[in-house]
Amino acid sequence: MRFVIAAGTTRTAAIEGISAAGGDADVMRHTPSADVEIVEYGRPVCAPVVPVSPSGCPTPAVVTRAVRKRLKFDTLLLDAGLAMPTAAPTVNVADPGHDLRDPEPVPEADATVDAARELGRTLPDREVVIGESIPGGTTTALGVLRALGEPYDVSSSLAENPLPLKRDVVSDGLDASGVSAGDAAGKPLLAIRRMGDPVLAAVFGLAAGAASQGADVTLAGGTQMIAAAALLRHADVEGPIRVATTAFVAADREADLRRAATNLDLSLAVTDPGFDQASGTAFARYRDGEAKEGVGMGGALWLAERHGVPMGDVRDGMHEILERLSVGSYRDPVGTGSGEEPG
């Protein structure tokens, strides 16, 4: 099993009010670079920030790291458009994406999909789990769903989902791209190039390549992975696709998770990390509906459950990481950790 994380950025994330992934837009540009460092090393190394929302909700990279530390699974980190340097080893498959309201927000979509597909096709693993880190990613996911003609709404990393704003951005994007809702049905590359982001290009390509060699494919995430799964179905990938996500996304009434899973013939794995049994601001923010998913969190939790790791152990692991990152008190929403990881 290999745990893949496609990490990237777009200018879409800079739209005021779109994302909670890391606070303000300047800090947010570092979020995916910091996320992959946290998964790889347990803390930011080269990235100058710990991604924490203004209210003190830490990045779900902490959850994925806690599980990885326990299960020691292999990782493959994809630079699918990072805007800032990272000290985590990556395979580069894309440049940053533009604004969804541009005519072509992912001009190199075809090349990214090709590179990722070839990688997925040649990986030696019989099972891949694919997560993502991209601020503003649910908005571009909504763009892709609309371009494909899929009616589902998306979730949010904010407790209050700014769906009206996302719909406006998508509507402007469709106008600018000269694409009407449904025009890209059966044309996943068109949907990504005109209405997507480079991370969706990478996830779609990698999943398609892995599926083509018979690997078991799990998309680890919420409604962004619904968009990735829709792209796969519109590319006539007919085999089984699993979406592994968190109870927080499943509980989001605005997101059409279950309906989409049924209609797209996806098997759905929902895992509850039991954050109601933990104290501390981090867990409280998740209970409030912040973050919900990201950086493969749902997939990591599903793997933990599958391997018999109690959720209490996952939460303990998170506690350790958060303390080392000095976000235990959450008084300093954006700080740089410097502690060492034991063992």
Place this chain on the structure above:
Amino acid sequence: MRFVIAAGTTRTAAIEGISAAGGDADVMRHTPSADVEIVEYGRPVCAPVVPVSPSGCPTPAVVTRAVRKRLKFDTLLLDAGLAMPTAAPTVNVADPGHDLRDPEPVPEADATVDAARELGRTLPDREVVIGESIPGGTTTALGVLRALGEPYDVSSSLAENPLPLKRDVVSDGLDASGVSAGDAAGKPLLAIRRMGDPVLAAVFGLAAGAASQGADVTLAGGTQMIAAAALLRHADVEGPIRVATTAFVAADREADLRRAATNLDLSLAVTDPGFDQASGTAFARYRDGEAKEGVGMGGALWLAERHGVPMGDVRDGMHEILERLSVGSYRDPVGTGSGEEPG
């Protein structure tokens, strides 16, 4: 503990007769890209070759992979001048090096050392083991040693060390660079820029950075790592430095391993993988004096010994990998493997 491998290329490797790392010059350009894929995935993924010498000696990446498979240590692969694409995730710190006989074979030496030093300084690990993969690397190591004024001779991946040829190349390089032997004493950056290679720049920088934060540093390799250690001593790094290498390098009478280790105040760990107790062409070629080291082999063997892994298990692991790579029979010195790795 983190196992780092700096992988790169130079035009020096294209000089006829310099290296055995992968057969002819065209194939050799792929060797480091394939090596890091073998360490990461157990077989080449994107690289179109399995590095095997014309006589059937497989890359020591197979040994490092066999130990990694067993110990599951963390890795950090550095693109220190890869000429060909790789599907292994890397942090890029350098472009390929030029010919040692050019005036400045590593024009960006300072930037590479800076980037690698910063990475080494910020890594969370209390212990780093650093290996290399660079065809022609002992020749550039000899160049660095001469520029620093260090008198030691180097080993070779060939059973018959072409030392006279290496000395000629180094002599031409010194002339072209306007550097006399010893001119770069106390000036490691000058030695690398005018007479080195990008992998030595990366190893030197990473080791210096890691040492500066108090990490335990092991240079995993033969005489190339003697050159890296000399660079560290010439940069006034005074703490303990370990060189972990194989019994094959230690048995090489032309290489001044022990004398250099004593004079440079290095602790030397020599591990014998017991290839005399294994049958098959791969092991026979090593016994004949081919390859000897590379891709961190000596460091991997040292870690195996330290963790109580019997050398018989390492050899069994190698057998498995070699069979999967279809180089078990060694009838096809350069082939592409396609098998899956179990577990």
